[in-house]
Amino acid sequence: MYELRGVTKRYTRGKDTVNALDGIDLTIPDGDRLVIQGPTGGGKSTLLQMLGALDRPTSGEIVLDGTDLATLSEARLTRVRSETIGIVFQSFNLIPTLTAQENVETALVPLGVKTKERRERAAEALASVGLGERLGHLPGEMSGGQQQRVAIARALVKQPKVLLADEPTGNLDESMRDEIMEVLERMWKELGLTFVMVTHDSAIAKKAPRLATIRKGRITIRENASA
C-alpha cells in the first residue's frame, strides 16, 4: 500500500522554480487500480516517478508497505525498484540490440537469477502476453503493440507488487490500445497487482474505478462507481 503525505517536488531552472507536485496526499491500497489524468506539465509523470522510486520528493513522505521511499539510500531504492515495482513506459524503452526474451531477462539480472531460470521465466512471461513465438525477435522486427507487450512482460516477469504504466498506449493506434489494455487489466486481475496508470485517453479513464486528476501539482480523486 502507498501512503503519500504532503509530497512536494520542486524543480529549479535558473531563477524560475516550478512546483511539479504541491503537497500531494494520496493513499493507494494494495490491489487498487488508479488512473491518473491531467494536462501536460501538470505533474502526472512526476508523481509516477515518485511512486516508482525513480526520484525523491523535495519534501513529504512516500510510504510503500511501511517504508518511506523519500529517505531510503540509493542502494535501497534500487532494490525496491528491482524487487517490488514494475514499470511500463510510453516509448516501450526496449534495448534495441537484445531479443524479446533477452529484454525481459534484463529485469531478472539485478535479482541474481541464474541464466537458465532467467530464460525460462522470460519465455513464460512472453507467452503470457501472447508472444511465445517471438522470443528471438528484436524490437525492430515487431509492431508497436508487440513491443509494448514485451515491455509488459519485462515489468511483470519479476512478479512485482506494483505495476506503474506511463501512458502505455500513448504511442499505439486504437486497435493496439485495446489489445494492450486488455493485457494489462488481465494481469492486474490475475496477479492481484496494485496498478497505477497515467493516461491522456479519456476512454481508458472512464473505465477506471478511481480517477486522480493532477493540475498544477495538486491532485483530486474521484471514485467511479460505474467502472
Place this chain on the structure above:
Amino acid sequence: MFFTYLRRELRRRRKAALVVASGLALGIALVIVVNSVSSGMSKAQDKVLESLYGLGTDMTVTKAAAAAGDGEGGQGERPRFQFDAQDGDSDEEQSSDRVMVQGFQTLASSTVGKVADQSGVADAVGGLSLQVMKVSGQFTRGQFQQGGGGQTQGQGQGGAPSGGTGGQGGEVQGGGANFDVNSYSVYGTDVTKTGLGPLTSSKITSGRTFKTSETNAKVAVVDSAYAKEKELKTGSTVTISDTEFTVIGIATADSGDAAANLYIPLARAQTLGDVKNKVTTIYVQAADSQKIDSVKSAIQKNISGTTVTTSADLADTVSGSLSTASSLATSVGTWLSILVLIAAFLVAGLLTSSAVSRRVREFGTLKALGWKSGRVTRQVVGEAVVNGLVGGVLGIALGLAGAYAVTAVSPSLQAELGAAASGSGGGPGGMGGGPGGGMGRQTASRTLEVALTAPVSLTTIALAVVLAVAGGLIAGGFGGWRASRLRPADALRRVE
C-alpha cells in the same frame, strides 16, 4: 547477460567502435614503430661499437696520444721515404715501407696484467695496432740539355717533371717519379686469448683462426674485403716490411667494416713495429655488466696515465645520420607517440562519453529496472575495453607492418666516430689519414655504414596490449563516470 549485451552493442555500433579502435590503433602502432626503430638504432650503435671493440668487450684502456713531436719511437713524426733517382733509361723499381704504431701511445705489456688484476675485471687482453705504408715505384733523373742540343747529365734530382735548372746555357728536361702508395692496417692479437678483442667481431669464413701456440708465428688472418682487393686466399703469402706471412684464414666483419686489414700474432706485430712488450689497447671484460663504471674508476685510479673508455663513452662520440636518427627516435618519436596516445585516449574517452549520452534512455531504463550504477558502468567500461583491445590488435598489426617496412627498406645510416673519439676512443685505431697524412697525429675517426632494422620485441607487444587495455579503461572511465551519474528519472525525463 553481460557478454550477450556487450557483443550485441559492439555489433550494433560497429562504426563508432571502429573509430575509437582506429584512434587507439594509430597511437599504439606509432608506439610500436618508434619503440622498434629505437631498438634498431640501439642495435645499430651496438654493432658500430662491436666493430671497434669486438664482442664481450666492456671497455678499453689506452694511453692518450701526445702532442706532435712528443711521441715515442718516432710517433708524432711524419714518415720519411728516401729513394735514389735512377737514370732516365732505367726501369728499376724501388720500394720502401714504414710500420708505425697507430693512433695512440703505447702501454707496457705488463699493464695488461695490472688491469686484469683489478677488482671486477673478468678478463683483459692487449693488442697492438699498426699502420703500414709502402711506397714503391720508379724515380728517374732529369736530362740536362744545352742550347746546342747535346745532352749532358744534369744535377736536377727527381723532382718536378720539368727538372731543375741545369748548367749554364741549358736546362734539365724530363725526369720525375712514378710510384704507388699502399697503406694498410695490421693488428697484433694475443693468440692465447682470442675470445676478446676486435677479431671477435669478425667470423672466420675460410681457413682457421690462430692457434694458441702461434704466439710468434709468421701467420696472418686477412679481412675478407682486403683479401678480395689484394686477391689473397688461405695459403697465400703476404709481405709486411720484408717479413713473409702465410695467410691461414679469411675473416669477414659482422658489420661489414673490419677493425684491421691484417691480423697477426702480437709478438710478431711488436717486432714489426719495433715496440717490444708494448700494446696500444687493452680490451677489458667486466665481471658484472652493471658495475662497468666502478671498474672504470678502479682502473683509472690504480693505473695512472691511462684512459678508460666504456661502450657508453664511445656511444656518446657517435655522430652522423645514425646519431641524428637515434636522437630523433628518442626525442621527437617518443614525444610524438605520447602526444598521439594522449590524443587517442582523449578522443576514445570523449566518443565513449558521447555514446553514453546517446544511450541515456537505455541506461535510464536499466536503472529503472533495478540495475545498480556499478553494473551499468561495468557494461560501459566492458565495451570500451573491448574497443581498446580491438584497437590494440589493429595497432599491433599496423605497428608490425610499419616495423616490417622499416626493416624491409633497411635505410642505411652512417655512424661517425669523429674527432671527439680520438685519443679516448678504443679500438685498434682508425683507418683515417691517407698517404702523406700526419700519421703521428692520427685520430680514431672512422665512418661506418649500418642498415637500420626495426625489431619488435615481446616487451613491445606487451606494452601495446597494456596501452590498449589502458586506453579502453580510460575511455570506459569517461563513459562509466557519466553513466554512473545518470539518475533514472532524469534519464527518462530527457527523452520524453
